[in-house]
Amino acid sequence: MIVQGADRTGIVSAVAAVLARHQANIVSLDQYSDDPLGGAFFQRTVFSLDNLPLVLPEIARDLDKQVKRPYALDYTLRDLSVPLRMAVFASKADHCLLDLLWRHRRGELPVSIPMVISNHPDMAEEVRGFGIPFFHVPSAGPDKSAAEAEHLRLLKGNVDFVVLARYMQILSGSFIEQAGVPIINIHHSFLPAFIGAGPYAKAKERGVKLIGATAHYVTEDLDEGPIIEQDVVRVTHADTAADLMRRGADVERAVLSRAVLWHAEDRVIRSGNHTIVFA
Amino acid sequence: MIVQGADRTGIVSAVAAVLARHQANIVSLDQYSDDPLGGAFFQRTVFSLDNLPLVLPEIARDLDKQVKRPYALDYTLRDLSVPLRMAVFASKADHCLLDLLWRHRRGELPVSIPMVISNHPDMAEEVRGFGIPFFHVPSAGPDKSAAEAEHLRLLKGNVDFVVLARYMQILSGSFIEQAGVPIINIHHSFLPAFIGAGPYAKAKERGVKLIGATAHYVTEDLDEGPIIEQDVVRVTHADTAADLMRRGADVERAVLSRAVLWHAEDRVIRSGNHTIVFA
Amino acid sequence: MIVQGADRTGIVSAVAAVLARHQANIVSLDQYSDDPLGGAFFQRTVFSLDNLPLVLPEIARDLDKQVKRPYALDYTLRDLSVPLRMAVFASKADHCLLDLLWRHRRGELPVSIPMVISNHPDMAEEVRGFGIPFFHVPSAGPDKSAAEAEHLRLLKGNVDFVVLARYMQILSGSFIEQAGVPIINIHHSFLPAFIGAGPYAKAKERGVKLIGATAHYVTEDLDEGPIIEQDVVRVTHADTAADLMRRGADVERAVLSRAVLWHAEDRVIRSGNHTIVFA
C-alpha cells in the first residue's frame, strides 16, 4: 500500500488502525515527510493477510472512509504476489535488454514480460529464445506516428509499465499520454554533462574520471524526468572512447536493473519531478 | 522513540494511536521486521511536539499502558534536542580523534564532548585548543585495573556513550559492564582478514586491492561486537605499506564519524549481535 | 612483453634498446619496482610491429643476449592478436559462467573458450547454445582422482588458463601441478571473514554492511593464492540472507570478469604471493 498527500497529525495512526482492524500483519513500513511542518507525506506499507484477494476490497472501502476522505490522501493497494507486466523497448544495443531478460529468467525480477518491441529485427531470435514474444516495429523517417500507433495497439491493456532499454527513439508527448503507464528510461550520465552527439568522445576529450548512468521516469522533457537510480564507475586516461562506452554499458545495465526491480516492488513513489525510493 | 520486541499484528497502530492522542506530528518513521511471521520488530519514530519536555512523561505513561504491557515491547523515548554526551578515548594516532573534534566544531555531530581521555599526553594541547577537557591516564604494564578505575571515576554520570578513536588498549569485561554505556570502536578491516600484528604488512604481502574499516559496538569479544558501519577504499600494488596505512586512516575516520553520527541520532538499534541502522 | 627480476640500473634502457633496434613502436609501458634500492623489477611493454610473427624469434634472441643474461632477468613475449584459450569449470551456480560466456560473445573478452567442464549436467544445453563444447565430468564421493584424470585429459594441450566459475570442488595439489596452466578462482569475501559453511547466514547474523568478492590465482593453499581483483557492494539490515547471496553473486561476476580480462591481456604479473596488476 502506498499512501501520499499533505502531512497531518494522525495519518500513520489512522492507516495502522485500518490494517489492525483487518488483522493485517505489517511486514515493512517506510514513511517519509519532506517537511515536519506541513510538508508532503509518503508511506509504503507491506502487509500480509491470509485471504488477501478477498479482503482487499474491504480494506479499500475502509481506507476511503478512514483515511482518504478525512485526511485528503491518495492511496494505492496492490497484491505483490501478482507480478507487474513489463514491456521492453530496444534498438540495436543489446546489453540492457539482455541483462533484463537474463535476470528475469534467474528469478531476480518479479515481473512478467509479455513483449519486447524493437525498431530493429536483429534481436528477434535471441529474445524468443527466452520464451518472450518479439515485435519488430520499424520507425525510420521523421514521422513516428505510424510506429507509435502500432506500439499503442500492442501495449493497450497488456502491460503495467514500459522500459526503454537503450531505445534510441524519442517518444512523443501524445504517445506518453496515451500509453498511460509509467515508462522508465536509462541514459548515460557524465560529470559534467556533455550535450549533444558523441558524448563519449567529448568525455574522452575532457578527460573525465567517472562514467555514469541515470534511470528515470520518462516525461515530455526528454531525459529530465524524475530520477530513480544513478551510479558511476571509475575510468582513466588510458581508457579509449571504446573502453568508456563498454564501462558505460556495464553501469547502464546495473542501474536499469535496480530501477526496474524497485519499480516492480512498488518501492518508488513519484512526487513532482523527483522520487521517493524506499530501497 | 525506539520500540522493539516480538512482532505482532497491531503494534504500529497502537504506537501511532498513542502519538496521535498527544497531537504529536510524526516527522519520520522507520520500521523493520526481520520475519513477517513472528520475527523481531523494530521501529524508530521521530515526532515533534510543542511542549515536549512536559508531555514526554505522559506519553511514556500511555506507552506503558497501551504498548509495553499488552504487546510485551520495550521502548525508549528521547528528546533529540538534548545532545548525547560523548567521551573520546585516544592513543597516539590522532586522525580519528581530530576528525571527530573537527566535525563537532563544524556543527556536524549533535553531541557534547565533556572529555577526551588518552594514555599518552601528546594530544593535550591540541584537544584543549578545541575547548575540550583532556585527561591523561597512563596505562603501562599488564595491569590495567588502576587505569580503568580512573576511567570509571571520570566517566561516571558524565557521559552517554564512549568512542574509542584508535585507542589501542584492550578493555576488560568488568570495565565494559561498569561503564554501563555503549562503547563504539573503529578498527581496520581487510578482505580476507589478517589476524595478529602488522596487518598492513600482511595485506601488502598478499596484494590486497581493498582496505577497509569497521565501526562496531564493543563487547567482551574483542572486535566481534555488532557492526554499525563499514567501508573500503581501493589500493594497488604500487601502494607501499605506508600508503595502505594512510588510506586506511582515511577510511577509518570516515566510517567512525558516520557511526558516531548515527548513534547520536538514535538511528542504530542493537539486536543480538547485529544492528538495525535507519540511516 | 613481460620482464621481471631483480632491479638494477640500466634495465629499462637495455630493453628499450632491443625494441628500438627492431623498429618496434612502444604502445604502452608500465613499470614497477617494489623498492628503489635493489627490489624486484616488473615491466609490461606492449609494442606494435608489422611482421610480428616473423620478427618475434629475433627479438627473443636479442633479449636473451642483451637483457636476460647480463641482467639475470626473465621475460615472456606474446602476440596479443592470438587470444588465450580459456577453459571454464562450473557447478550448479551459473551466474559467473553465463557472465563470462555472454561477455565473450559480445567481444569483451579477448579469449577463445574451447570447453566448459561441469560436475553437473544442468548447463549443457545453455553452454552449447553459445557454440561452446560442454563436458560433464561427475565428481561425487571423496575420491576425485578419476574426475581429475578426466579433466587433465580434456585440458592437456588445449588451454592456456582455467577459470573456476563458482566450481565448488577442491582441486588437489597434484592436479594443479599437472594442469600446468594458471587457474583463476572467484570466491565471496566478507569484512570480517566468516570461516566455514554458511558464510551468508553468518554475515547476516553479524550484520555486515558490505559484501565482497575476491578473484585470485589458485595455489595449494585453498583461497590463499595471489589476489587479482576485489570489490564490494553495500547491503543493509533489511537485506535477507537471500538478498546477500544475490548481491554477492553480482559482485562475484563483475570481479571475475575483470580478473579474466586482465589475465587475458597479460596485465597481471605474479610475484611471490601477490600480483602486480597494470590495469
Next chain:
Amino acid sequence: MIVQGADRTGIVSAVAAVLARHQANIVSLDQYSDDPLGGAFFQRTVFSLDNLPLVLPEIARDLDKQVKRPYALDYTLRDLSVPLRMAVFASKADHCLLDLLWRHRRGELPVSIPMVISNHPDMAEEVRGFGIPFFHVPSAGPDKSAAEAEHLRLLKGNVDFVVLARYMQILSGSFIEQAGVPIINIHHSFLPAFIGAGPYAKAKERGVKLIGATAHYVTEDLDEGPIIEQDVVRVTHADTAADLMRRGADVERAVLSRAVLWHAEDRVIRSGNHTIVFA
C-alpha cells in the same frame, strides 16, 4: 622527469639510455601513448641518484641533445625532495582549506604552504595557528583588478602553484596569465549538471542519487579546464538540501586533496583539455 610530445619509435630507448649513462636508478616509469600509430606520447620517470642537484644539469644537457632535439620532445626535470610551494585561496567555506592544512601538518602533502589568501578575514587566526601566513585581500564590488594586483604581488616568485579551496571569486584571464603557475580548482558536480545558482536546491528538486566533486586546472573558461580527479557519494530522498551540501563538502575535500597530492608529486600531465594522471 616528464617527457611529452609526438610518439615515435625509439623514444623510450633514448630516454632510458641517457639515464643509464648517468647511473640513475629508475624507481618508477609510467608511459602512455594515446594512439599506437603516431599519437601523443607521455612518460613520467622517477629515478634516484646520489648527487642529484649536481648531476641534474648534466642530465638536462644530455636530454637536450639525445631526446629533445632528435625527437622534438619537451621534458621537465625536477628534484622531488624539494617540495612545491602552494598558495591556497579561500573564502568563507573552510572545509577544503582546513583539510589541506591538516593533511599538510600530518605530513601527507609534500608541499610547503607559504601563504593562505582570503577575501574574508574569518579564518586568519585558525590558519596562523598552523604556522602559515594569512593575507586578507578584500574583493568586494565588480572590479577585481585591485584585488588581483595585490594577489599577484603576494604570489610573484613565491609559489609554484595555487589551489582555490572553495574560493568563490572568478579569476580574470589576465590574472591567470600573469600568475604564470598552475591553478587548481574544486567544484561540486552533479549528474546531470545544474547550471546557475543554488545547485543543491535544484539537485534536491530533481531527486539526484549521487553528489560529486571535480578538481580541475583553471583555464579562462570557468569550470571547463582539464579534469584531474572526480568522485561521488550516494544520497537519498531523505537527505535535505543541507545534508546534500554537507555530503558534497566531504567529497569536495577528499577529491581536492587527492588532486593536490598528485600535482605535488608531478603525477598529472596536461594535454589539450585533458590530463594524463599516473596515480
